[in-house]
Amino acid sequence: xxxxYVVTVLTLAVIFSVTALALNVRWGWAGEFDFFVxxxxxxxxxxxxxxxxxxxxxxxxxxxxxxxxxxxxxxGALAAMVITGxxxxxxxxxxxxxxxxxxxxxxxxxxxxxxxAFVGQYTALFDGYNGVFGLPQPFNSVLNIPYFQYxxxxxxxxxxxxxxxxLVLERVFWSPYGLxxxxxxxxxxxxxxxxxxxxxxxxxxxVLGGMIAGLSxxxxxxxxxxxxxDAWTPIxxxxxxxxxxxxxxxxxxxxILGTFIVFGVILEGTRFxxxxxxxxxxxxxxxxxxIALLVLLSLxxxxxxxxxxxxxxxxxxxxxxxxxxxxxxxxxxEAPPS
Amino acid sequence: xxxLLHNVGFGLVTASIIALASVAFxxxxxxxxxxxxxxxxxxxxxxxxxxxxxxxxxxxxxEALAAMVGGAxxxSLLNFGLVQPFxxxxxxxxxxxxxxxxxxxxxxxxxxxxxxGNATVIQLPAVTLQHVGPFLWTQLDEIIIAxxxxxxxxLHVMLRYTKFGTSLRAISDNPQLARLxxxxxxxxxQMTWAIDGVIAGFAGFVLAAYVGALTPTIGFSFLVVIFAAxxxxxxxxxxxxxxxxxxxxLAMEISAGYIPGGYKTSVAFAILIAVLLVRPRGVFSSDVWxxxx
Numbered sequence: 001x002x003x004x005y006v007v008t009v010l011t012l013a014v015i016f017s018v019t020a021l022a023l024n025v026r027w028g029w030a031g032e033f034d035f036f037v038x039x040x041x042x043x044x045x046x047x048x049x050x051x052x053x054x055x056x057x058x059x060x061x062x063x064x065x066x067x068x069x070x071x072x073x074x075x076g077a078l079a080a081m082v083i084t085g086x087x088x089x090x091x092x093x094x095x096x097x098x099x100x101x102x103x104x105x106x107x108x109x110x111x112x113x114x115x116x117a118f119v120g121q122y123t124a125l126f127d128g129y130n131g132v133f134g135l136p137q138p139f140n141s142v143l144n145i146p147y148f149q150y151x152x153x154x155x156x157x158x159x160x161x162x163x164x165x166x167l168v169l170e171r172v173f174w175s176p177y178g179l180x181x182x183x184x185x186x187x188x189x190x191x192x193x194x195x196x197x198x199x200x201x202x203x204x205x206x207v208l209g210g211m212i213a214g215l216s217x218x219x220x221x222x223x224x225x226x227x228x229x230d231a232w233t234p235i236x237x238x239x240x241x242x243x244x245x246x247x248x249x250x251x252x253x254x255x256i257l258g259t260f261i262v263f264g265v266i267l268e269g270t271r272f273x274x275x276x277x278x279x280x281x282x283x284x285x286x287x288x289x290x291i292a293l294l295v296l297l298s299l300x301x302x303x304x305x306x307x308x309x310x311x312x313x314x315x316x317x318x319x320x321x322x323x324x325x326x327x328x329x330x331x332x333x334e335a336p337p338s
Numbered sequence: 339x340x341x342l343l344h345n346v347g348f349g350l351v352t353a354s355i356i357a358l359a360s361v362a363f364x365x366x367x368x369x370x371x372x373x374x375x376x377x378x379x380x381x382x383x384x385x386x387x388x389x390x391x392x393x394x395x396x397x398x399x400x401e402a403l404a405a406m407v408g409g410a411x412x413x414s415l416l417n418f419g420l421v422q423p424f425x426x427x428x429x430x431x432x433x434x435x436x437x438x439x440x441x442x443x444x445x446x447x448x449x450x451x452x453x454x455g456n457a458t459v460i461q462l463p464a465v466t467l468q469h470v471g472p473f474l475w476t477q478l479d480e481i482i483i484a485x486x487x488x489x490x491x492x493l494h495v496m497l498r499y500t501k502f503g504t505s506l507r508a509i510s511d512n513p514q515l516a517r518l519x520x521x522x523x524x525x526x527x528q529m530t531w532a533i534d535g536v537i538a539g540f541a542g543f544v545l546a547a548y549v550g551a552l553t554p555t556i557g558f559s560f561l562v563v564i565f566a567a568x569x570x571x572x573x574x575x576x577x578x579x580x581x582x583x584x585x586x587x588l589a590m591e592i593s594a595g596y597i598p599g600g601y602k603t604s605v606a607f608a609i610l611i612a613v614l615l616v617r618p619r620g621v622f623s624s625d626v627w628x629x630x631x
Contacts, residue, residue: 033432033435094615095615097615098615099614099615101431101432102372102373102431102432102435103569103614105435106373106562106565106569106610106614107610107611107614107615109562109565110562110565110566110607110610110611111607111611113562113603113604113607114604114607114608117600117601117603117604118601118604120600121598121600121601234558235443238439238443241436241439242440245436279451279454280454280455281450281451281454281455282450282451285447285448285450285451286447286451288443288444288446288447289443289444289447289448292440292441292443292444292447293440293444295436295440296420296437296440296441299424299429299433299436299437299440300423300424300427303433
């Protein structure tokens, strides 16, 4: 039984690592204090759900949602990424124009709360406060894996997705665009003086982060097979921020490490504490306090995180083994014939 | 028309609660220039302090006093134990903001541990609805409005006519210059946080009494409404914030007459976003409303 529990927590940690990587694009690279990322996770989850679920029939009393296309998971996940990308484009195009830092945070925070109230009240869209439920297991109509082994398969699948997302983001991080983005974060006016549009670069990062958040939402809803408005409260976003701050703002590996530390606290933190009668939430609250204290300690003693953001000369174009090899080869090629 | 007037009456009550909470928030912002994300949780602490006092005594004045003391203690603790040490190390505004986020998170969970997540009720004397002019209020509503007016008037007198108030306005206008002029900067800032806590704690008590049920997230869920009122009035400008609270409170209650009540707070957020996009420094950012003059 304990193995199943570990698989559950590992799967959630992997999925939330993807979310944390998405927030890292916005907060770590571009420096936007973004609370919207968890709202996009929710949008991704809902969009995937209504693509995958069967249409509402008259026998489903009190259930209502749009579409119901009975599509495979891949289509649902792609649709989730497209829709979250479009929403990020709209919200980003408006909010990134003049809002910065804390004001940006307050605005995106409110947008998520408005969305949550709207989704909860307007039941025709995603079934209101009840939410969507009963999603089929991805790929299992083809693979037919028995129920108890399916958890391992899905964990492996999520790990593959995480690795792919990580590698893609590493490419972007070291690309000229990634450099421009971080230059804008450090000094917007200087970057603009070099002919880069801060607004366009920020907006691209915002859409990229949003699409990854949508993908993680699709993974999450497939794993939980249900989703409702209780699952996306503002405090969840704070948890993702905690993962990034503890692990290392701006560093993909650090972010994944931070997520696993936070989930480690959730998994192991209070296992040996006794139950207190009449206080059912006390161990969960204690774990939340432990994570908040970790964040405070990180901010005080290691604000750059456990694995700090890497700079140009730590990376593949600098001191790395490949670049040294490339340098040597080019030197040989340019050497005058003797 | 009657319904509209009744909603305006409810709006005035809501606006009073928002005004208390957001003026405290704005006052603190004016000297620290960092929004306190734990502000909502200071309200919660105030409400639970009143609840704790209620377990010992049934005197509503002592409960209100407990709320004020509880709020002041927590706000001072946040400033003294976290914000000032981080500021001394040259932390950026965003770091301070994250510190307050974590502090609020800890407060919420501590309350959850001590009082459990079950909704509790602050017992109040029985009230009846009565017509006051065109409005329909209970005695509780009247007390809320009256006490808000008294507290805001006291605040006004303090800001305008005391040495402390002058120092506070000087710091808010130009901290460096204020320091050069010999103002005891740390003491004034610490006092401002304490006053912020007193008003916020009382606001939490009033909020819990008005809503009827008390949960560990009562203040946190009120936070964006507080943000909205403060931003509409101009962050760090207590006088503008009072008007902002009036705008938000009235908008929330009047809108409830036309669209489902579940969207009430969304109206406040929508106003907040609109103001941030059009006039990020607040609607009343002209000199007339400038707090330091």
